[in-house]
Amino acid sequence: MSRVFWSTVWKELYQRRWSVISYSIGALLFLVLYVAIYPSFQSESANFDELLRSYPKALLEAFNIDQLQLTTIEGYVSAEHFSFVWPLLAIFFGLATAGAAIAGEVDKGTMSFMLSLPVGRIRLFIAKYFSALVSILFFTVVSITSFIPLVKIMNLSVNGSNVIKTSILSALFMWAIYCMGLLVSSIASEKSTVYFTIGGVLFAMYVVKILSGLINSLDKLKYTSIFYYYSPDKALTNGQLSVNALVVLSAIGVLCTISGLWLFKRRDVNAS
Amino acid sequence: MSTVLSLHKVTKKFGKKVAVSNVSVQLQAGEIYGFLGPNGAGKTTTIRMILDFIRPTSGSVSLFDNGNANGIVTSLKDVGYLSADNTFYANWTAKRHFNYVERVRGMKTDALDLARRFELDVNTRYRHLSSGNKQKLSLILAMMHKPKLLILDEPTRGLDPLLQENIYDMLQDFKKAGGTVFMSSHNLAEVQKICDRVGIIREGKLVASETMQSLRKMHVHEIRVLFEKPVDFKKFEASNVEIIKAEDLELLAHVRGDFNSFLKEVTKYTLTDLDVTHVSLEDMFMRFYK
Numbered sequence: 178m179s180r181v182f183w184s185t186v187w188k189e190l191y192q193r194r195w196s197v198i199s200y201s202i203g204a205l206l207f208l209v210l211y212v213a214i215y216p217s218f219q220s221e222s223a224n225f226d227e228l229l230r231s232y233p234k235a236l237l238e239a240f241n242i243d244q245l246q247l248t249t250i251e252g253y254v255s256a257e258h259f260s261f262v263w264p265l266l267a268i269f270f271g272l273a274t275a276g277a278a279i280a281g282e283v284d285k286g287t288m289s290f291m292l293s294l295p296v297g298r299i300r301l302f303i304a305k306y307f308s309a310l311v312s313i314l315f316f317t318v319v320s321i322t323s324f325i326p327l328v329k330i331m332n333l334s335v336n337g338s339n340v341i342k343t344s345i346l347s348a349l350f351m352w353a354i355y356c357m358g359l360l361v362s363s364i365a366s367e368k369s370t371v372y373f374t375i376g377g378v379l380f381a382m383y384v385v386k387i388l389s390g391l392i393n394s395l396d397k398l399k400y401t402s403i404f405y406y407y408s409p410d411k412a413l414t415n416g417q418l419s420v421n422a423l424v425v426l427s428a429i430g431v432l433c434t435i436s437g438l439w440l441f442k443r444r445d446v447n448a449s
Numbered sequence: 450m451s452t453v454l455s456l457h458k459v460t461k462k463f464g465k466k467v468a469v470s471n472v473s474v475q476l477q478a479g480e481i482y483g484f485l486g487p488n489g490a491g492k493t494t495t496i497r498m499i500l501d502f503i504r505p506t507s508g509s510v511s512l513f514d515n516g517n518a519n520g521i522v523t524s525l526k527d528v529g530y531l532s533a534d535n536t537f538y539a540n541w542t543a544k545r546h547f548n549y550v551e552r553v554r555g556m557k558t559d560a561l562d563l564a565r566r567f568e569l570d571v572n573t574r575y576r577h578l579s580s581g582n583k584q585k586l587s588l589i590l591a592m593m594h595k596p597k598l599l600i601l602d603e604p605t606r607g608l609d610p611l612l613q614e615n616i617y618d619m620l621q622d623f624k625k626a627g628g629t630v631f632m633s634s635h636n637l638a639e640v641q642k643i644c645d646r647v648g649i650i651r652e653g654k655l656v657a658s659e660t661m662q663s664l665r666k667m668h669v670h671e672i673r674v675l676f677e678k679p680v681d682f683k684k685f686e687a688s689n690v691e692i693i694k695a696e697d698l699e700l701l702a703h704v705r706g707d708f709n710s711f712l713k714e715v716t717k718y719t720l721t722d723l724d725v726t727h728v729s730l731e732d733m734f735m736r737f738y739k
Contacts, residue, residue, distance in 0.1 A: 184552040192538070286536030290590075292502055293530035294553050297522040445503035 181296055182304050189308035193274065197312045200270040204263060204320030211257045212327050215250050233391075250333055254324065255410035259343070263320065264407065267351040272375055274312060275358025276368035278305045279441060283366045288446050298442050302363075306434065309355055317348040336416065343412040349426040350407040354379070356433035363441040379403070403429065451478050452514050453598050453629040454499065459508035461494055461653075468494045470653040471508070478597070481620060481630040483644035485637070491653040492633040493533060496602050499631070500530060512598065526554065529596035533603045533633075535587035539576040543569060543586050550590060560593035567615070580607045588616065592623070599623065601632040605639060617643050668727055670708050674700045674715050675722035685714055703728060 190197075279302075282288040291301055321344045328335040357378070361371045382402040389399035399405045406422035454476040461469040469491040476482050486492050497503045499510055501521040512524035537546055547560040564571050567585040578586065584607050591599060599620075605613045620630055620643055634640050640647055641661065648658040675698055682695040685702065690711055694701035698721075704711050708725070715723075 180555055181553050184549065188549055192540075285539075286532075286534050287538055289497075289500075289502060289530075289532050289534075290537055293500055293525065293528070293532075294550065295522050295525040296553060297520070300522075443504075445497075447497070447503060 179300075182300055185296060185301060185304035186308045186311075189278075189305050190311060193277070193308070193312060196270075196273065197315055200266060201316045201319035204266050204316065205323060207262050207266075208254070208258055208320060208324060209327060211254050212250070212324070212331055212333070215253055215333070216331070218253065219248075249414065250328060250335055251339060251413045252410070255343075255413040259347075259409040259413065263347065263409070264350070264404075266320070267316070267347065268354055268376075268379060270316060271313070271351050271354035272358045272372055274309050275355050275362050275375075276371035278309065278359060279362040280365040280371050281362075281368045283446055284368055292446060299438065302438050302441050306359070309359075310352070313348055313351050313355060317344050317351065321347055339413050339416045342416055342418045343409050346407065346412050346418060346422065346426075347409055349423065349430070350403070353403060353426045353429040353433075356430040356437070360433040360437040360440070363437040364444055366447065452476065453478050453512070454631060455509075455511045455514075456495070456499070457509045457511070459495070459498060459505045459510060461491075461498060461503065462506045467653050469498070469505075469650075472650070472653075472655045473508075474648055474655070474658065476598075476629055476631055478629050479624060479627055480645045481624055481632070481643055483640035483647040484631065484633040484650060485635070485640060485647055486633070486650035487635070490650045492650055493602055494653075495650070496600055496631075496633060499600060500525075500528070527597040529591035529594065529599045531587045531591040531599070531601040531604050533606065535583050537575045537583075537586065537590075540574055542574055543571040543578075543589070546575070546586065546590060547571070547593065550593065554594050556594060558593040558595075560589055563589045563593060567612070581609065581612065584608055585612070592619070597628060599628060599630045599632070601630065603633055603635065605634075605636065613639065669703045669705050671726050671728050672702050672704055672708065672711065672715075673722070673724040674702075674720060676700070677719040677721050680718055685711065687711065 279288070282291065292298070296304075322340060324340050325335060325337050354375070358371050358375045361374045362368075365371055365374075383404055385395075385398050386402040386404045389395045389397070389402070389405075403426070406419070406425045408417070408419070408422065411417040411419075452475055454474070456472055456474045459469060459472045460467065472491070472495060474482070484492050484495065494503065498505050499512070501510075512521070513527065541549075543564060544561075547558070547564075551558055551560070561571065564585075567589065569582055569585045569589065573582075575583070575586070584604075588601075588604060591601065604620075605616055608616070617639065620632075624630065632644070644661055646658065646660050647664060649656050671693075677698070679698060682692060682700055685700065686692065687710070689705040689707070691703040691705075692700070693703060700715070702711070
């Protein structure tokens with residue numbers, strides 16, 4: 178890879194550094210909080226387990242806590258951290274990164290500066306993409322993989338292989354979200370277009386996932402929701418990593434990336 | 450002399466709106482071309498097509514005689530661009546901008562010397578710079594790598610007269626060193642001062658493309674005549690004569706090109722006063738918009 182490419186990757190990482198660091202530390206603090214609370218929760222976990230079993234299965238699935246094992250730290254953290262907080266942070270972070278990548282630069286007017294340099298649209302796109310992958314990886318390692326040393330510090334034990342599997346699945350989920358955002362960013366001229374479009378699509382997918390669990394006739398609709406394929410609780414508590422999930426999330430990522438690149442190469446950049 | 454920039458029948462439509470229509474321009478190495486027109490005439494759209502920010506609906510753009518055969522990226526190595534809106538990274542200092550451009554272009558440049566010449570503080574964040582300093586930064590970024598072609602979208606906008614002079618000097622030096630400039634402007638005085646050729650764009654169409662020399666040759670004279678007795682003013686009508694005012698004993702006419710035959714006609718009568726002045730380039734420019 179060329180000097181131009183790495184200079185641009187570095188520039189992107191430098192520009193996004195505070196955003197990456199703050200999202201990662203925010204997610205890590207949540208994880209620290211849950212791990213720190215767990216010992217005091219542990220004595221009551223069996224009762225909570227029982228309580229949760231009385232809830233409708235679809236409701237628990239909606240919050241990614243269908244693997245009811247609150248008696249273990251994996252089960253507890255997956256119910257607390259991965260049911261809502263981590264996916265929400267991952268979606269915000271993925272869409273913010275995607276929105277800023279192209280639409281944000283067009284919006285601010287800096288895209289014309291970039292395009293006037295001998296970088297080229299394809300190389301610019303790939304450099305932005307690569308720096309986003311590094312950011313996603315960093316976020317995942319800090320907010321999920323750090324679970325292993327964190328648990329050790331608290332004198333608890335965790336299945337390291339399951340944590341790695343959860344990290345892989347979560348990174349793929351976040352990457353797919355980023356790629357969906359990047360696809361819209363490639364043709365949009367405002368960041369907000371990315372947030373509202375993909376935010377709306379994800380909200381619709383989330384609703385579909387809940388409804389498909391509640392209404393039998395809508396059961397098959399669950400396959401159209403990205404949240405159906407993202408089951409970190411299964412990965413963390415049982416080490417289950419569905420091949421279907423890996424294939425679908427990868428397919429979303431690859432298709433959105435290729436389409437985004439194609440659209441960005443062809444589009445008119447009108448802002449300043 | 451080699452062709453540095455060629456626009457061939459370039460048209461750009463945004464939906465039904467025709468922003469630029471059938472524009473053809475060729476720039477030879479070492480010339481400064483002024484692209485004149487009011488807001489919304491299509492100047493910036495044309496510049497964006499040259500830089501491949503937007504793609505022509507029809508027609509072609511070629512840089513450095515290669516028909517973009519080596520791709521726009523190769524051509525951009527020898528192009529410097531100043532945007533009318535000059536927006537850069539708000540949290541970056543001028544120095545960081547210079548460093549990034551140097552890394553991308555793979556060369557050490559004289560950006561810091563230019564910054565000293567323009568008295569630009571290179572350690573201030575972009576968002577804290579005044580509009581004049583932002584313009585200076587934009588100009589340095591366009592020139593720091595010693596390009597062969599400068600594309601400037603209103604380069605002196607927002608600058609004080611002293612700085613404008615500084616820029617005119619720099620552009621003249623750039624031209625003497627063999628550089629070529631394509632600049633858009635509203636300012637006729639600056640075009641008159643530094644350009645070799647001028648193109649006038651109106652509603653997306655290039656209505657005139659002349660050398661400054663031929664534009665001056667086309668100069669119109671304003672002739673004011675006071676007759677001693679009433680005369681029939683229709684006698685003075687001719688293809689190159691436009692009668693502006695004909696009242697009582699006074700005749701005011703604009704005569705394009707050679708005015709001798711007009712003078713011969715009017716001096717057949719007894720005159721009490723005769724005044725011949727040049728119509729300014731600005732007035733001539735305005736004629737293209739009527």
